[in-house]
Structures are given as C-alpha cells and as structure tokens.
Amino acid sequence: QKEVEQDPGPLSVPEGAIVSLNCTYSNSAFQYFMWYRQYSRKGPELLMYTYSSGNKEDGRFTAQVDKSSKYISLFIRDSQPSDSATYLCAMSDLSYGKLTFGQGTILTVHP
Amino acid sequence: IAGITQAPTSQILAAGRRMTLRCTQDMRHNAMYWYRQDLGLGLRLIHYSNTAGTTGKGEVPDGYSVSRANTDDFPLTLASAVPSQTSVYFCASRRTSGRTGELFFGEGSRLTVL
Numbered sequence: 001q002k003e004v005e006q007d008p009g010p011l012s013v014p015e016g017a018i019v020s021l022n023c024t025y026s027n028s029a030f031q032y033f034m035w036y037r038q039y040s041r042k043g044p045e046l047l048m049y050t051y052s053s054g055n056k057e058d059g060r061f062t063a064q065v066d067k068s069s070k071y072i073s074l075f076i077r078d079s080q081p082s083d084s085a086t087y088l089c090a091m092s093d094l095s096y097g098k099l100t101f102g103q104g105t106i107l108t109v110h111p
Numbered sequence: 112i113a114g115i116t117q118a119p120t121s122q123i124l125a126a127g128r129r130m131t132l133r134c135t136q137d138m139r140h141n142a143m144y145w146y147r148q149d150l151g152l153g154l155r156l157i158h159y160s161n162t163a164g165t166t167g168k169g170e171v172p173d174g175y176s177v178s179r180a181n182t183d184d185f186p187l188t189l190a191s192a193v194p195s196q197t198s199v200y201f202c203a204s205r206r207t208s209g210r211t212g213e214l215f216f217g218e219g220s221r222l223t224v225l
Contacts, residue, residue: 008151034213043115043201043216044154088153090214098144098169099214103153 003027006089006102015111019076023089023102026070030091030100033065035074038086038104047087048074079109114138115217117202123223124192132187132220134202141207143185144169144214145177147198154201160185161207192224 006023013019021035032051036044048063050056050072056063062075072091076083089102118133136143141162146154146169156169160179174196176188185204189196199221203214 004153006153036214041219043203043218044214045216046213049213090154098156098159101146101154103151 001026002103003100004089004091004102007105008103010106010108012108012110013079015079015081015109017079017109019079019083019107019109021074021076021087021089021105021107023072023091024070025072025091025100027091027093027100028067028070029093032092033063033072034090034099035061035063036088036090036101038088040085044088081109081111084108115202115204115215117200117217117220119220120218121221123225126192126194126224128192130189130192130222132189132200132202132222134185134187134217135183136185136202136204136215137183138204138206138215139182140204140215141182142205143179144203144205145175145185145187146201146203147171148201148219149198157187157200189222192222194224196222197224198222 004025035048037047038044050063053065053067060077064073086104088104090099092099115136144159145157155171158177160166163182199219202217
C-alpha cells in the first residue's frame with residue numbers, strides 16, 4: 001500500500017462547479033500538507049500549504065486537513081477552464097526533508 | 112527569470128547508452144531533488160541532496176547516480192539506460208531555512224529509452 005493515495009480521475013466538470021479533490025495517507029508522522037498544480041508539460045507549482053489539522057482558504061481554493069482520519073481535501077469554488085490541470089497532494093514529516101506525493105488527479109473544467 | 116533550468120527538455124536514447132540530465136538553479140537553495148513522474152504513479156523521489164557535497168537515495172534510486180559538487184548544479188546520470196527508465200524527470204530545489212518546505216520544480220526532461 002502506498003503511503004499516500006489519490007484518485008487519479010480523470011475528473012471533468014462544467015465551469016462554475018465546486019470541485020473536491022482528496023487524498024488519504026497512512027503515515028501518522030506527516031505534519032505538512034500541500035497541494036501542487038501541474039499544467040500540461042510543465043513542472044508542478046505550489047498551490048496551497050497547511051500545517052497540521054484545520055482549514056486554509058485562499059481565494060477560490062480551500063484546503064482541509066483531518067489528521068484523525070488521515071484525510072486531506074482541496075476544494076475549488078466557481079471552477080474555471082484555467083483550473084484544468086493535474087492536482088497533486090504532497091506531505092512531509094517535521095523534518096520536511098522529502099515530500100511524498102499522491103498520484104495526481106487530472107481535472108478538466110469545460111466551458 | 113530565477114528558477115531551475117533542466118536540459119535536455121526531451122531526448123530519445125538507445126538502451127545501454129549513458130545519459131546525464133542537467134539541472135541548474137539560481138536561487139541558492141541548499142536542498143535539491145530528482146523525481147520521476149509516471150502515469151498512475153505520481154512523482155517518485157530518485158535521489159536528493161540536502162547540501163553541496165552530500166547526496167542520499169530516494170524511493171527509486173537503482174540505475175541512477177547523482178553528484179553535488181556545488182550549490183547550483185545537480186546532474187542525474189543513467190549509467191546504462193533501460194526502457195523502464197522512460198519517464199519525465201523533474202529536478203526540484205528547496206531552501207532549508209523557514210518552515211514552508213516548498214519545492215520549486217523545473218520544467219522537466221522527457222526521456223524515451225528504446
């Protein structure tokens with residue numbers, strides 16, 4: 001079993017929809033949780049970052065961490081075609097020496 | 112523009128050949144990483160370096176070697192390429208001060224081994 005599991009999708013939604021992306025993990029040492037966005041043929045870029053449990057909001061994006069369930073989520077409100085990309089969850093322990101990534105979810109928002 | 116530069120961007124290689132993927136960063140980050148990305152498997156860590164002069168093995172190090180002679184450069188070498196090494200390779204860096212742990216990625220090197 002992989003340390004981090006992420007549904008690869010693909011996920012296709014209409015413009016304006018609310019998108020929910022999720023990851024589960026098994027390593028209880030993970031404390032830092034991130035979401036990266038990767039456009040086609042580009043490198044991943046950091047989208048959201050949270051430490052420990054709780055919510056964090058940034059514009060149309062909300063990241064949630066539930067450490068008791070070992071479950072993290074990324075919500076995208078009012079999704080736009082420009083949100084079409086692969087979204088990767090990533091996490092690390094307190095040493096933040098190395099990140100462990102999920103498989104990535106391919107999202108398409110169609111007009 | 113500051114960031115990470117990878118070369119080549121794309122390469123087709125015969126099995127058994129030696130290949131070095133180059134990575135240079137100008138952000139003066141201490142830590143650097145090599146990942147490979149395969150469909151359905153996500154990003155997997157090959158090798159890393161926490162500071163110049165040191166390297167470590169990641170999740171999938173076999174068949175790959177790295178060196179870190181200075182802060183800016185972190186080349187990845189395939190001594191004798193095999194078809195299973197067909198992948199997209201990403202170099203990344205991270206400053207080790209501060210708490211975010213954010214990785215900065217290059218644009219990737221797409222390698223096909225025939």
